[in-house]
Amino acid sequence: MAGTGESSRSWERETVPMVMTIVSPMLAQRDVYSLLLVSPWCYRALLSVSTIWEVLDLHEMSKAGERLRSALLLERYQLVKKINLEFAQVEDEHFILLKGQGKVLQGLQHLNLNGCQKISDVGIEAITSCCPQLREFYLYWNVRLTNVGITHIVRNCRELRSLNLSGCKNISDHCLHLIGDNCQKLQDLDITRCTKLTDRGLQQILLKCSLLQRLNLYALSSLTDAAYKKIACLSHLTFLDLCGAQNLTDEGLSCIAGCKNLASLNLTWCVRVTDMGVIAIAEGCRSLELLSLHGIISVTDACLEALSKFSSNSLMTLDVNGCVGIKKRSREHLLQLFPLLRCFKVHS
Numbered sequence: 001m002a003g004t005g006e007s008s009r010s011w012e013r014e015t016v017p018m019v020m021t022i023v024s025p026m027l028a029q030r031d032v033y034s035l036l037l038v039s040p041w042c043y044r045a046l047l048s049v050s051t052i053w054e055v056l057d058l059h060e061m062s063k064a065g066e067r068l069r070s071a072l073l074l075e076r077y078q079l080v081k082k083i084n085l086e087f088a089q090v091e092d093e094h095f096i097l098l099k100g101q102g103k104v105l106q107g108l109q110h111l112n113l114n115g116c117q118k119i120s121d122v123g124i125e126a127i128t129s130c131c132p133q134l135r136e137f138y139l140y141w142n143v144r145l146t147n148v149g150i151t152h153i154v155r156n157c158r159e160l161r162s163l164n165l166s167g168c169k170n171i172s173d174h175c176l177h178l179i180g181d182n183c184q185k186l187q188d189l190d191i192t193r194c195t196k197l198t199d200r201g202l203q204q205i206l207l208k209c210s211l212l213q214r215l216n217l218y219a220l221s222s223l224t225d226a227a228y229k230k231i232a233c234l235s236h237l238t239f240l241d242l243c244g245a246q247n248l249t250d251e252g253l254s255c256i257a258g259c260k261n262l263a264s265l266n267l268t269w270c271v272r273v274t275d276m277g278v279i280a281i282a283e284g285c286r287s288l289e290l291l292s293l294h295g296i297i298s299v300t301d302a303c304l305e306a307l308s309k310f311s312s313n314s315l316m317t318l319d320v321n322g323c324v325g326i327k328k329r330s331r332e333h334l335l336q337l338f339p340l341l342r343c344f345k346v347h348s
Contacts, residue, residue, distance in 0.1 A: 065094030173201030
C-alpha cells in the first residue's frame, strides 16, 4: 500500500503537471484558470509556461475593466503580448487608471477593443500611451472614436501593422492623412462603413502605405475610380474587399489588375463592372483563390472562360449568384471550369 501511495504522489507531482503543461496551450484561457486550482503542482507547472500568460482573454466579460487591472498586477502577466476585450465591459476610466500603473503594457502587441462602445478618444489616448510596441489594434464599431483618437494612435503606436476601424463612422479623411503620414509599416487596414471618407483620404493611404497586404473597403459606395486606380500602387496586396463599390468601372478594375499577388477579391454588387474589367483581373491576377461577382448583371460566360484560362488551378471560392448574364453557372458547369472549387456562395 505504501508503494501505491508513493506512486500516486509521484503521479500528482510529475505526470499530471506535465500533461497539463502540454495540453494547456490548446485550451481556452478560462479553462486554464480552472486548472490552476487542480493542485499546487499544477499551479506551479502552469505558471512556469510563460507563453500561456502572454495572452489575456476577457472578451464578452462583465466588469472586464476591473479584471484587466487586477490581472496586470500579477507577476505572470508582466510580459502579456495580447489582450482581447471584444464586446467586454470596459470604460475610459479603466484605461486612465492603467496609465497610472507604470510600465505594465510595454510589450503589448495585440489589442482587441471591437465593440467596446464606451471607449472614447480619452480612453484611446490613455491605453495607447502605455503600448509603444502595439502592432495590431482592433476598434470595430466604435462610434465615439474621432480624428482626435486617431491622432493619439499614430503618435503613440509607431509599430502598427494591422488597424481595424470598421464601423467607426465619425472619422474623416484627416484620419487617413494621419495614418498615411505616420503608419507606413501598415499591412492590414479595414475601413468598412466609414462613410465620411472620400477619394482624397483613400489616395493618401494608397500612396504612402505601400506595404499594405489586406485592404477592406466594404460598403464605401461614394468612392470612385479616382481612388480605385491608385490601388495599383499596392504591389504586396493579397486581399481586397470592394463589396458595394457602385462607382467602380472597368477602367478602375483594370488598374487593380496590376496587383499581381491578389488572392482574394470581393466585387459583390459592383454594378458597373462588365466582362472587360473581370477579364483584365483574370489576365493580371493569376493566383486568385476567392472571387465574388455576386449581383453583377453585366458579366457573362466570357469572363468565366477567361478566369478558367488563368485561375483554374487556384480558384477555390467563386460566387456568381445573381449574375443573370452568366448562363452556365450551375455547380456542375463551374466545376468543369474550376475543378478546385469548394465554395459557391460568399453572400446571402
